[in-house]
Amino acid sequence: MRRYGSAVLLLLTGGAVLRISLFSDLYLRYVQASLRPYLVISGSLLMVLGVVAAIRGMSHRDHEEEEEEEAHSHGGHGPRIAWLLTLPALALLLFPPPALGSYSAGREQAQLAAQGVGTFPALPAGKVLDISVAQYSSRAIYDTGHSLKGRTVRMTGFVTHGSNGTWYVTRLVVTCCAADATTSKVEIRGTEATDAPQTDTWVTVTGTWLPKGRLGTDGAWPPLLNATTVKQVKEPADPYEKR
Structure with a gap:
C-alpha cells in the first residue's frame, strides 16, 4: 500500500x-x-x-x-x-x-491611544441602525462628532465574558484570512449578569450608546452599549467582519 x-x-x-x-x-x-x-x-x-x-x-x-x-x-x-x-x-x-471565537478574542489587548480621533461620515437615517461591532467601536472611541448620540443601534456578534459579571458582544475582524484576525467588542449594560448568554453564543443586541472615558484613550475602550433587547441567533455563514 x-x-x-x-x-x-x-x-x-x-x-x-x-x-x-x-x-x-x-x-x-x-x-x-x-x-x-x-x-x-x-x-x-x-x-x-x-x-x-x-x-x-x-x-x-x-x-x-x-x-x-x-x-x-x-x-x-x-x-x-x-x-x-x-x-x-x-x-x-x-x-x-470551527471559526475563531472567545479564546482568540480574549488574547486581543486593549487598543492603544492616539489612533486618529476626529469626525466620521454621517450615519444613515432610520429608527434602528444596523451597524457592525467594529464600526460601533470606532465611532464610540474616536468620533468627536458623537454620531452615535441618541441613535438606537443593532449589532450581532458572539458573547465573551469579563470580570465582575461583565459581558461583551464580540466580532473578529479580518483583512485576508483568520490568521490576521483582530478583535472588536462592546460591553453590554442594561441586563443582569445572571441573564448574560453563555460564552460563544451568537446574539443580536439592540440599544443605545453610553459615553465612556476620554475619546482616543484606553479609558474609552471597550465601548459601552445600554441594551434594550438581547436575542439569541444562529452563527452567520460568514462569522467575520471585514476591514
Whole structure:
C-alpha cells in the first residue's frame, strides 16, 4: 500500500478543500469570500494530482513490491509512519475546525491611544441602525462628532465574558484570512449578569450608546452599549467582519 500513500494524501487534502469551498460555506471560517475561486482551483488540482499519483503507483506496482520486500528485510518502518500524514487531511475532511471565537478574542489587548480621533461620515437615517461591532467601536472611541448620540443601534456578534459579571458582544475582524484576525467588542449594560448568554453564543443586541472615558484613550475602550433587547441567533455563514 506504500505506493498509494502520496495519492491518498493528495486526494484527502483536495477533497477537504473542495468540501469547505465548493460544497459548503465553511471556507468563510478561515478566509474571505473573494478567495473561494482559488480554493476551488487548488482543491481540484490536488484531486487531479492524486489521481495521477494513483495511476503511476499502479504502473510501478512490481517495482514497489520489490522495494517493500527489501525494506522489510532491513527492518524499515518509514512507510508505516508516513501514513500518519493522512490523519490531518482526514480530520480536515471529516471534522473541519470551527471559526475563531472567545479564546482568540480574549488574547486581543486593549487598543492603544492616539489612533486618529476626529469626525466620521454621517450615519444613515432610520429608527434602528444596523451597524457592525467594529464600526460601533470606532465611532464610540474616536468620533468627536458623537454620531452615535441618541441613535438606537443593532449589532450581532458572539458573547465573551469579563470580570465582575461583565459581558461583551464580540466580532473578529479580518483583512485576508483568520490568521490576521483582530478583535472588536462592546460591553453590554442594561441586563443582569445572571441573564448574560453563555460564552460563544451568537446574539443580536439592540440599544443605545453610553459615553465612556476620554475619546482616543484606553479609558474609552471597550465601548459601552445600554441594551434594550438581547436575542439569541444562529452563527452567520460568514462569522467575520471585514476591514
